[in-house]
Amino acid sequence: MPGGSFVPNGGNVGGYGGRITASVVITCIVAASSGLIFGYDIGISGGVTTMKPFLHKFFPAVLRKAAEAKTNMYCVYNSQVLTSFTSSLYIAGLAASLVASRLTVALGRRNIMVLGGCTFLAGAAINGGAANVAMLILGRIMLGFGVGFTNQATPIYLSEMAPPKWRGAFNTGFQFFIGIGVVTANCINYGTAKLTYGWRLSLGLAIVPAVIMTLGALLISDTPSSLVERGKLAQARQSLGKVRGIDTNVEAELAELVKVSEAAKAANQEPIVTIFERQYRPHLVMAIAIPFFQQLTGINIIAFYAPVLFQSVGFGSDSALIAAIILGLVNLASILVSTAVVDRCGRRFLFIVGGAQMLICQVAVACVLAATTGVSGTKNISKGYAILVLLLMCTYAAGFGWSWGPLSWLIPSEIFPMKIRPTGQSISVAVNFATTFVLSQTFLTMLCHFKFATFLFYAGWIAVMSIFVVFFLPETKGVPLESMYTVWEKHWYWRRFVKVQP
Numbered sequence: 171m172p173g174g175s176f177v178p179n180g181g182n183v184g185g186y187g188g189r190i191t192a193s194v195v196i197t198c199i200v201a202a203s204s205g206l207i208f209g210y211d212i213g214i215s216g217g218v219t220t221m222k223p224f225l226h227k228f229f230p231a232v233l234r235k236a237a238e239a240k241t242n243m244y245c246v247y248n249s250q251v252l253t254s255f256t257s258s259l260y261i262a263g264l265a266a267s268l269v270a271s272r273l274t275v276a277l278g279r280r281n282i283m284v285l286g287g288c289t290f291l292a293g294a295a296i297n298g299g300a301a302n303v304a305m306l307i308l309g310r311i312m313l314g315f316g317v318g319f320t321n322q323a324t325p326i327y328l329s330e331m332a333p334p335k336w337r338g339a340f341n342t343g344f345q346f347f348i349g350i351g352v353v354t355a356n357c358i359n360y361g362t363a364k365l366t367y368g369w370r371l372s373l374g375l376a377i378v379p380a381v382i383m384t385l386g387a388l389l390i391s392d393t394p395s396s397l398v399e400r401g402k403l404a405q406a407r408q409s410l411g412k413v414r415g416i417d418t419n420v421e422a423e424l425a426e427l428v429k430v431s432e433a434a435k436a437a438n439q440e441p442i443v444t445i446f447e448r449q450y451r452p453h454l455v456m457a458i459a460i461p462f463f464q465q466l467t468g469i470n471i472i473a474f475y476a477p478v479l480f481q482s483v484g485f486g487s488d489s490a491l492i493a494a495i496i497l498g499l500v501n502l503a504s505i506l507v508s509t510a511v512v513d514r515c516g517r518r519f520l521f522i523v524g525g526a527q528m529l530i531c532q533v534a535v536a537c538v539l540a541a542t543t544g545v546s547g548t549k550n551i552s553k554g555y556a557i558l559v560l561l562l563m564c565t566y567a568a569g570f571g572w573s574w575g576p577l578s579w580l581i582p583s584e585i586f587p588m589k590i591r592p593t594g595q596s597i598s599v600a601v602n603f604a605t606t607f608v609l610s611q612t613f614l615t616m617l618c619h620f621k622f623a624t625f626l627f628y629a630g631w632i633a634v635m636s637i638f639v640v641f642f643l644p645e646t647k648g649v650p651l652e653s654m655y656t657v658w659e660k661h662w663y664w665r666r667f668v669k670v671q672p
């Protein structure tokens with residue numbers, strides 16, 4: 171688990187679950203490492219799509235265009251085929267995440283993480299050995315299934331396993347590993363960029379994070395909630411005892427889980443029907459809005475295309491990759507800040523501070539680009555200003571790292587009652603993938619036409635999402651999952667939707 175913010179014995183919230191044991195920390199670090207595969211893919215695809223031998227083999231038209239187009243720096247890499255390579259993963263991920271909700275109920279959270287790891291591994295092998303575009307796309311579809319499964323199961327796993335008082339910190343581990351994956355992939359791209367078959371290595375090495383997380387997932391036990399839900403009471407008691415500490419009496423927590431699980435079963439309704447009931451409207455709105463907004467911060471545009479972007483604003487191809495690595499490291503460090511404060515200052519505080527920071531940076535990037543490269547983007551940016559753009563993007567990445575990055579996994583995984591939690595998380599992951607798909611598919615065209623104003627577009631969205639958080643997101647810090655309904659009951663707007671619990 172990233173971050174050194176843990177207090178050894180955090181006290182009790184809701185009667186149980188305040189204690190941090192070595193076992194729960196290790197288990198959650200291992201589980202969070204599932205984020206590695208998603209991050210690795212995000213980092214690798216951005217770099218590989220700027221490698222000449224790769225473009226030469228699969229997308230020669232893009233290379234020809236890059237050689238000709240010297241007039242407008244924003245349009246060089248504008249190719250629908252190239253973007254469809256990147257985004258095919260998201261369509262597959264979307265489909266997989268929807269299937270995953272039933273599977274995580276039937277097979278448990280842990281097993282879905284294993285399944286995701288294996289599928290991703292197969293995709294990595296196919297991509298590393300790709301002989302044509304069809305293999306490339308097939309590989310990406312498998313990778314997409316992999317991350318669809320792991321992104322659905324892991325955040326729920328972490329939220330259910332963590333002591334409630336520190337749930338936020340534990341959950342940020344997932345985004346932290348996504349960040350490690352991104353940075354590792356950027357470094358690998360930097361090393362392989364000069365080799366003829368560097369792209370094969372970059373794509374094929376995705377096997378390594380897949381093996382690490384799959385083996386890790388095989389070693390941990392499932393969450394007590396999931397075990398109870400599947401009628402494995404003895405195992406649930408054992409799992410709880412292990413993570414909460416041997417001297418802790420886990421019977422009260424177990425009894426609560428059994429109660430919640432029995433109530434869910436008694437209702438005997440399809441979760442996908444239940445989730446659309448009026449009383450779950452607030453939850454559903456959050457599960458859709460949070461990942462949608464996360465992508466509209468513009469982060470993926472920067473993460474996918476950081477190398478492309480830096481190259482097109484005047485950095486050489488080497489320095490473009492270095493710039494991407496720096497950006498990734500800043501993001502990583504800032505996630506640790508989130509780990510340290512999310513359970514003290516709360517989710518809303520981080521959303522608001524991070525949002526303001528990102529908004530200011532996006533506006534500043536737009537102004538610098540407009541002033542230096544001209545409104546049509548035909549003037550060259552000087553090295554000094556290119557560095558200023560990089561600094562602004564780093565500040566932006568830090569803002570994202572302690573707010574919308576980790577919190578977009580945390581919120582959907584913690585607001586739902588047990589019976590519809592996997593469904594809620596699936597919807598959330600699907601929205602995340604769908605939004606990423608649409609944005610990545612349109613970004614380069616948008617950059618080509620809107621030029622510097624692209625950044626103002628995202629700044630506008632950041633303003634909207636920050637206002638949304640201020641008015642509509644209740645604070646969930648420290649509240650046990652089983653008592654989460656209280657935050658809606660107390661909320662000025664959402665309380666009219668929920669049924670007050672006796």
Ligand SMILES: OC[C@H]1O[C@](O)(CO)[C@@H](O)[C@@H]1O
Binds near residue numbers: 212348352464469501
């Ligand atoms: O670290 C940046 C990455 O984090 C995510 O937002 C997931 O939370 C990805 O969509 C993005 O590429």
